[in-house]
Amino acid sequence: MILKETDFFCVILDESQYIKNHASKSYKAVTELKARFRFVLTGTPVENSLSDLWSQMNFLNKGLLGSFHFFRQNFLIPIENQKEEEVISRLQTLIRPFILRRTKEEVAHDLPPLMEQTIFCPMTVSQESVYEREKSVIRNAILANIESNGIEKSSLVILKGMTRLRQIANHPRLVNAEGSDDSGKFTEIIQSLENLVAEKHKVLVFSSFVTHLELIREHLEKSGIKYGMLTGKSTKREEIIREFQEDPRNYIFLISLKAGGVGLNLTSAEYVFILDPWWNPAAEEQALSRAHRIGQDKHVFVYRFITEKSIEEKIELLKQKKSVLADQFINQNTPFRPGAREEVLSLFG
16 A cells, blocks of 8 residues: 555544444554544444444554453453443543544534434234234244354344344335335325425435335335435435435435435435434434534424334334443444343344
8 A cells, every 4th residue: 555655744534433343454554554643533433332442542542442352351341241330431531531522512503403203103904914924933033043053143143133024114015025015104104205295395214225215216206206316326426415405396315324324415404204213323313414414594303213013112122221331432322232132032022
């Protein structure tokens, strides 16, 4: 790499969460850069685990938190598994002098109010039938895998099962494109969108599943409602964004959470729909900040759609129990880790 031969005065990493994986080529490449001063900028310093924090801190101050093996044994495991208060306090003391955190409210006092609401959607009869049938199959498969391999080696099976149930909770057609089953959440989303379009409001619609956005796109086209759509496969990104921002008749912007989490200024919208909330509130915060940011002069309304009696509802309850660690280290969130058999199976009960 040519850049590693240069002596920089300062190196600044924007969106530094992209080096969270200390085994990645990106992390290894940036740590080879030579500079008198180093800075990292990020809104989500911890997305998956405290190991994300180690990677970024080690880039800034190599050795401050020891080797990764040392950090894992002396901080990560005691904090994430045992919740040891003394270790938490020690890590906070180590990293505090190197962190400057400013909230959106501190930076922009003139931002308009942000209103947030969770909408709980009942399943239709056919959707619930599909969901319960799949849940039984998945639960049995997970139980068998745990018995054979132990819970730590069953993570992929658990995650796959959770994803499938999340998809059905959104719409059964996400797992069976040819199916004719309907969806309570989908009906609620469409009715809400049509009401807002009738009142000439602009809406950002975020989903983790592009297939979910495709179902909504299909309905909008049949209804003759103008929209924009941005996913990881989109070309002419700037043109799509500009058209939504500037065209008063372009009311709906469908965005995959991965493609639209950063780098978008969409202040023409005043409503944000999050179709399938997940473990990490930081990702949702990035999404709603596409509209609620400097330059916005209207109230912003955020709606999260949760399917009742589904894995989504159980995840919301579990997120509340796991939120303490999120506020201890730079407002982070630790995603679900299957640490206990009972906790995992409760999601599929």
